[in-house]
Amino acid sequence: MIRSGQGQTDVIERGNGIWESRGVGNSYLVTTGEGDVLINAGTLADAERGKKLFARVSTLPIHSIILTQSHANQYGGLEVYKTADNTVIAHRLYNEERDYNDALFPHYSRGSRRIFGGITGNTDSLIPTREVRPDLIVGDEGHAFTLGGRRFEIHWTPGGETRSAVIVWLPQERVAIVGNLFGPLFGNHPNLNTLRGDKPRSALQFVASVKKLRALGPEQILTGHEDIRGAQHIRETISRIIESVQWVHDRTIEGMNEGKDIRTLMRDIRTPEHLMLTEEYGKLAWNVRAIYHEYTGWFDPARGTTELYGVPPSAVAPTIAELAGGVDSLARAARDFVKKARPLEAIHLLDIAVAAEPQSSLVREVKREALVLLDQQSGGNNLWERRWIATELADLKD
Structure with missing residues (x-):
């Protein structure tokens, strides 16, 4: 287009x-x-x-x-x-x-x-x-x-x-x-x-x-x-x-009032078949997140106290990598997740490994495997999602 x-x-x-x-x-x-x-x-x-x-x-x-x-x-x-x-x-x-x-x-x-x-x-x-x-x-x-x-x-x-x-x-x-x-x-x-x-x-x-x-x-x-x-x-x-977006909005509000965290709502809220819309540009799960934050702002209680401060998770990445036996150990554990078709769990580990040692060839290799699998699992149906994954893969080449 x-x-x-x-x-x-x-x-x-x-x-x-x-x-x-x-x-x-x-x-x-x-x-x-x-x-x-x-x-x-x-x-x-x-x-x-x-x-x-x-x-x-x-x-x-x-x-x-x-x-x-x-x-x-x-x-x-x-x-x-x-x-x-x-x-x-x-x-x-x-x-x-x-x-x-x-x-x-x-x-x-x-x-x-x-x-x-x-x-x-x-x-x-x-x-x-x-x-x-x-x-x-x-x-x-x-x-x-x-x-x-x-x-x-x-x-x-x-x-x-x-x-x-x-x-x-x-x-x-x-x-x-x-x-x-x-x-x-x-x-x-x-x-x-x-x-x-x-x-x-x-x-x-x-x-x-x-x-x-x-x-x-x-x-x-x-x-x-x-x-x-x-x-x-x-x-x-x-x-x-109209009915679909209203339905997603209302289910998100209900979940918030029930005390459910944002990621649970992103996973669980699915429209009935008669209200399904395509997800080539917008995406249901992302709209759940947008609605949640529209009413709550940036603070996510599920992420705890550290959300209030400017010290990122990457600050402790070298320590976690050391405790795990080095970034290669994290990369191998991440590869096990890839083999189990769980790329997001793999990427959580690899983000720690990359923060600890950005130039590790093994870490970058496994992260590429995880991103390719994630792209396959998503079906490439959403423009933003596939473009984001493509840029992440391009960053690994750099």
Whole structure:
């Protein structure tokens, strides 16, 4: 999906005068007789390509540019499309989110490169060379306008990937352009807490935002990557998503009130078959953890007193290795776990061994075996999980 725009030679017609330029995040041009509306600019590289493609289907000026959230795959190419005569529209929280993203740019970009560097390419192709701020700030109540006889409604959906997330609703056509409200995949578990280090997202805000979309009754949904059609299919899938995330939320709260620790809940909570969602992007067990920490913060009582202080477990790794008879003994014990198809127990031991002696060839060899087995057991079904394991394996080569 991310790379699908690289070979694109023509925009894709999505019906009702809506055209799609694909990229790290898709851009949509909605044409009218009085000018066009662009929904998301894409990354800088996406915009440089997309502008030329859009010019083949419309020569009218872009009247408005609507940003569905504050990630670079929505705003990165703004400078390509921005003119003195068009209006950039975003939610009131957009500038605040951009400011904290800029303040933490090295942190966020390091996390993104680790997970997605091999997919999205060079950072310079994603981010703008100059800042373009919104001309029109939309409040929580939303915003609407009519252009060329077409009505555009902007609805705030803070349960998406950012608090400034909005969807664009075309009521006459019953088309919703939802950005990354669902993440990149429709019918998938939401990703409430990413491995790259974003702010956590609220499960209940996600449910409320998706309910708002369901109430509109869309017959077509254009996401950041997909074209979903059919009123019944959309409503049934949206309802399953709502009920599934609510069910996971409620079971997590129940478990917390029963005194169960976070890892027990991650292992034990499983949705009924009729509420199952795919886990290619978000993952049920990780959402249990995100919900738990949404209500409790960072302290995990199950990990005890040391959670309160800055001394990590690695501080005692050399002592544990010595007591075990050296890192080779730990590595051999870890290999026994691998042979028993228990890679996570092996990695717990190997983390101690690596902290004690990072350059041990035996430790690195066994850790590779454990990671490969873990990848096999997971089935490679979750993008974040398989990318994380891939980066861990790459680190061993270094």
